Amino acid sequence: MALRFLRSLIPRREKRNNGGTLRALRSLTFIQLLQFVTGWLAWTCDAFDFFCVALSVNTLAEDFDKKPGQITTAITLTLLFRSLGAVVFGILSDRFGRKWPLFANLVIVCSIEIGTSFVKTFPQFLAARALFGVAMGGIWGLAASTALENLPVELRGLGSGIVQQGYACGYLLASMVNLTVIPHTSHGWRALFYAAACLSSSTAILRALTPESAVFLRAKALEKINGGHATGDKTKIFIKETKAMLKAHWKLCIYAILLMTGFNFLSHGSQDLYPTYLETSKGFSTHSATVATMISNCGAISGGAIAGWASQYIGRRLTIVIFILLVGAFIPLWILPTSFSALAAGAFFLQFGVQGAWGVVPIQLAEMSPPAFRATFPGVAYQLGNMISAASAQIEAVGGSNIRTTITVGGVTKNVPDYATVQGILIGVVAAYLIIVTILGPENHGTHFESAKTAFEGGAGADEMQNVGMGKPRSIRELEGKDDDEVV
Template sequence: MAPRFLTSLVPRREQREEGRPLLQVLRSLTWVQWGHFWSGWLAWTCDAVDFFSVSLSVTNLQNQFHKDTNHITTAITLTLLLRSAGAIIFGILSDRYGRKWPLVVNLLLVAVLELGSGFVQTFQQFLAVRSIFGIAMGGIWGLAASTGLENLPVEARGLASGVLQQGYAVGYLIAAVVNLFLVPEVSVGWRALFWTSAGMSLFAAVIRMLLPESEIFLRAKAARAHTGHSTKSKTRIFLHETKEMLKKHWLLCIYAVLLMTGFNFLSHGSQDLFPTYMQKSKGFSPHDATVATIIGNCGAIAGGGIAGWVSQYIGRRLTIVIFVCIIGAFIPLWILPSTFGALSAGAFFIQFGVQGAWGVIPIQLAEMSPPAFRATFPGVAYQVGNMVSSASAQIEATGGNHLKTHIAGNPDPVPDYATVQGILIGVVSAFVLVVTIIGPENHGSHFEKHKTAIEEGGGRDEIAEDDDDAERRSESRPDSIRVEDEKRSTDEKQPV
């Protein structure tokens, strides 16, 4: 008999057939639900434009600062290293205070730092700004995913996950188009790309500012108002429930980091140095390299949406397994040809597989997360994985410096990024397959019914109770919190 982690790859029949038809669900969504989803998508799209501004500008930055590829990719590494700090800071703020204002502040900080990236004059200034930018950037994904998914019906979350995640590919696509048509036409050159991304982040902040708070936090706020807890009391509850969550889910935290380490190596290893690979190893012009990047991101957008939708019916893990196998099948087409058409086709199908597998990740992490910590847990796991994989571009750059090849019409040896990328992505794909297969899956989880992190029992994954149960909840609160609330209540009843 097959082991359970294999037989459980396909969800039970009642899980697959649960709920309403997708089109009926989509027609039932309110404008607020649509607004929450698209504001999360837009925030993640802006995040990608911001990040890939460096990847697309490597050659221009080399000319500006007189540095080689390995030095320029240090900026990418520093950004990825510090994103985990931002995930912790903004994830905690979101789970403690709500989804709206932490995301607004986060986007405003990103806009300011991206604007500053376009004004630097030295390489040291550029590294400093991009390092601080990594902290601000680290908060976006967890807040965007929780905002976009938790307000939707469970039947729509698979498709929504794929579309939301491909805000990343759309952002890369937008950045590539700006780099292709705007940057060569303006006197400021590469700086225009960073300033454009700053304006987009500012726009996303304004959009989120106009929308209401997430319904789950409005419910929790109403519940707290009913019990009359003070801000100090809420903070104590939050810290207590955080400790409870870590005691219960520490092994899940380790697993999530391993999973996201593999996924981040997949994405950054196949994308960050791709324009440089097309120019240095294959001899194409910056224009052609950008066009190939655009074609690859079209594959990413298609893969993410399809995979997210399919995962609603065949399960999250099985969908990831299928799309990772697609990656392995198309690695040869991605690295062996020398013609533009074949390499572009390889980029399309590699990104179809990479971002198809990624399209399942927002909902997979949201469903496996401790429900009360849906911003902190996925965001931190994602960004710690980013931190571990932060050197992927430098690994490829260093490997290319030591492994040389020749291209037609050029007698000098050039970096063999094709071989380096093929080996890296092949090994990482195998790792992701194993980690995905042995991992958990909570397909169709109704995490919106659980308590938030500012309610007692949130850290133990308890279901939210009705207001009629407030008195019974009061008896189970930690002694220190209950005594303080009783004292405050008595004080309020004293005559003035």
């Protein structure tokens, strides 16, 4: 029975990757590679900014004369408002294309980052982080769709793992700046946001110089051949198809939100308060906590890439389950030791599992989504899950204030919050929840979602992944049916 269960998680043979990864890599064009890198960079710079706060909790508390638990309110606000951004920018992307909505999104992110670096009061800081939450909410859906829909289907598992680890790369880059630059500048934590603004603006320029996704270019070309529609008509079609999608796929929407709630509790519960946990509960210096954070993100990056690649062969759900089991196995090493080397090793392997499972999420959501809404559906599901899990850092902060332990630092015994126990319990429960939800969910492994209609075409809202044709995208097949002079 156990063997039969495992087989049910592995995709059928005809849908599996048939050793074409190297061949597909060689077939990549410069434009495809550039589009993928742009999506990865967008998510990287977004994560860089988000973790600027997590890395500076204690410093911000001193600067604004607040407790660390109050500072984590900024993290909660950011997560709460991300859903709004996912709706707004996801709709714009599915309606108008990937290029200019993502460009505008990045410019707004850059502006808010600059504004954050100039705030003077704690309420101003909270307002800036709430606004950043709206902007950040739009990035993931647009970045993932930009990166994945232009790749050959054989590379989408690997691409998913790499693009999702833009999140870990952003955390790693922020940690490096915090370690090497912040101690030597008079601007303190504000310099982190200066650096974030530079990264976001550079990515926005790259997005402006990179062509639109081929899916939208083909759809527009096909529409032009067939007579086209006025902008107002296309908007009416888009609204109609959005309603049809929600009516046809509302159960899938609920499932995706439940899945992403668990995933966001897993990542934020293991990352957002991690530097504070090391400094407060283990007595490490800020320097040592930052180094440990960097080591953990190296584990995250490697785990994401390996899991994404593995999911091409053994399936999305089974890969997620395996890597979450790794998370459970390494929780003791993550929280019990007292030495830096052991804790750093625990952080590496725990994040190898956490972000390994996360590495499959972009492609799992893209293949699960109604195909015409690959920016809106995954983005909104992701950010609604974020909204539900928004208080994870505060839950841990409050839990730590009630569950306490004693440590000895420099011969002095201190009574401190026991973040180790709190985080261990939270991550253990979330891991068990995710295994169950993942197993019960759908999987459309290897689907050619690029062959579907776009959201401003009639009938797109009721499309299902299993009905999407294999092989050449629909718009290519239809264009090839036209005479050359008609195409021109």
